[in-house]
Amino acid sequence: MERKHLEYFLAVASHGSITSAANSLHVAQPSLSYAIGVLEREVGSPLFRRIGRGVVLTPVGEALLGPARQVLHDFMRVQTAAQRVAGLVSGRLDISAVTTLAVDPLASYVGAFRNQHPGVEFRILDAESAAATVDLVRRGQCEVGFTEHGIPTAGMRVLDLPRQEVLAVLPPSAAPPEDPLPLSTLAELDLVTTPHGTTTRSALDRALALTGTSPRIAVETTHRAAIIPLVIAGAGATLLPRRLAMEAAELGAVVVRLDPPLARRGVLVWPPGPLSPAAQAFVDLVSAWPPADDTDDSAHPA
Structure with a gap:
């Protein structure tokens, strides 16, 4: 066997x-x-x-x-x-992560860790949802996970990650918007997003719930990597964490802050008890990472 x-x-x-x-x-x-x-x-x-x-x-x-x-x-x-x-000359660390947190901040953590321990390999899994990310860790299929703040994590150890500002991303052809853009104006735009239950869609729904409206979905896609290309092509607007929004801006998208400002926060989760040396070293690295919040305290959690 x-x-x-x-x-x-x-x-x-x-x-x-x-x-x-x-x-x-x-x-x-x-x-x-x-x-x-x-x-x-x-x-x-x-x-x-x-x-x-x-x-x-x-x-x-x-x-x-x-x-x-x-x-x-x-x-x-x-x-x-x-x-x-x-001494961490070799080994493998399995991590589960929602897509947006895999881009930022996980990519930076993995890069820094690999610079210190180049013999350690990583396997990063894209779970079906934020809750599924925790479940993969709870079942032992991954040692650590990156998921959204507020997801039930009973029985797990949890570390808050830096807050990330959420920005509005509009097509290059969009008329010059207000900056910051009122959420009431965002509610009037055609939007590109992922299906219900995903972290991107949940952030959008919670943001527009502040205006008492539902999003006007122009394009719904399970392909998260297609969101920025769809916005650039003029299919609609979207909401993205700052790092992804800035990548879209480099491609020509119009990026503006929101009014009221919105933010999101992820968490690192791992099971109680001893971890493998690679996992423990990774948790230690994340714990010691310099704070880099890109929002102020007035930002509303999205």
Whole structure:
């Protein structure tokens, strides 16, 4: 019984779908199905039962969940002991993060860490939602996670990240807007955003809720990377954290502050108990990072 087979088993159990699990693990679906089949032959019983396009655990699968998690935890303890001896010469750190926080500030943290410990590899996963980011850490699939402030984190350790100003980003063809732009004016614009339940959409909905209006969605897309190109092409306006907004400005977008000002804040989460040396060193680096809030205290949380 191989470690990766147990990792695959836990991923399928978590996602309820072989296809979704394969995507999250970045492996081919046939390879994942084959690994699950090997594990089922070793156990001597089916672990999943198909329902529609998904799967559910059989009683044997339910019984295997706890032991599988314990085995992976023990593997991590072995790696931890080895890494302590190696002094972070090598190793891997798995991180879950919502997309916007993966851009800023996670990218800066990872770059600084790699400069100090170039032998440590990173795997950064894009969870389906802010809550799913915490769930990946809670289930042991990632050691640390970057998620939105206010997401339930019971039983986890939490560190607040620097606040980020949220700016309005308009197409290059837009008429010169007021600066700062009243939220009431933003509510009258056609907007480009992601679907309900995503962090970008939630920030937009909460911002416009202050005006008592709903957003006028011109384009809704699951492709977060397409938002800035869509705005540049004239499809509509959007809200973005400052760093992403400034990247859009370099491409020609019109970027303005909001009135009242809006801000967002992420958090770093990790489980209680000892971490691997790489994870502990990473948490220490983030904890010691110089504060770089780009908002004042009057900014309303978005």
